[in-house]
């Protein structure tokens with residue numbers, strides 16, 4: 001099977017799973033034939049049953065509201081892998097694809113006042129091949145029709161036609177990144193849905209889940 005065919009099939013399967021029941025931990029995320037979530041950490045699986053609104057009310061810090069799902073039906077939940085980009089250049093995203101692991105969600109800061117389309121269909125096909133969990137970027141993306149078909153969950157500032165350069169440039173992987181006033185670290189957990197994106201440190205997950213269960217009941 002050609003790589004693109006298998007990536008498209010994988011995306012279709014993810015989309016099917018995601019749409020079946022977006023709040024049921026046995027049905028959401030990237031499930032294998034046994035319904036298991038091999039790429040999802042236990043901490044991410046604990047957050048999976050809750051929407052961002054409940055998690056926010058339970059105390060999870062939000063990312064800036066300018067970062068929204070490209071398709072409102074998408075949901076993302078996983079371990080964070082951070083990427084810092086120099087404005088107008090996406091070489092560190094290409095590097096991140098091969099440094100991040102299955103299930104990881106790339107959380108990306110950019111430092112340019114001008115807008116660029118940092119991510120598109122080519123990077124999405126590579127991310128699907130690498131079984132990454134999603135993209136959260138404080139910047140824009142392009143090729144949006146293809147992105148919506150591929151189903152890889154993308155949360156961004158919207159769309160921009162201007163392409164990003166690929167020259168070697170300043171940037172980093174795995175360091176703390178600032179998205180607005182939120183500081184996100186590799187190993188944090190991130191959840192995104194139609195209302196926005198929240199994140200949490202791993203040692204806060206148990207408390208957050210307890211509070212979220214209470215919020216859900218009230």
Ligand SMILES: O=C([O-])CC(=O)C(=O)O
Nearest residue numbers: 118119120121122123164
């Ligand atoms: O310029 C880039 O690498 C972003 C893009 O359009 C793609 O991934 O298809």
Ligand SMILES: [Mg+2]
Nearest residue numbers: 120121122143
């Ligand atoms: Mg493209």
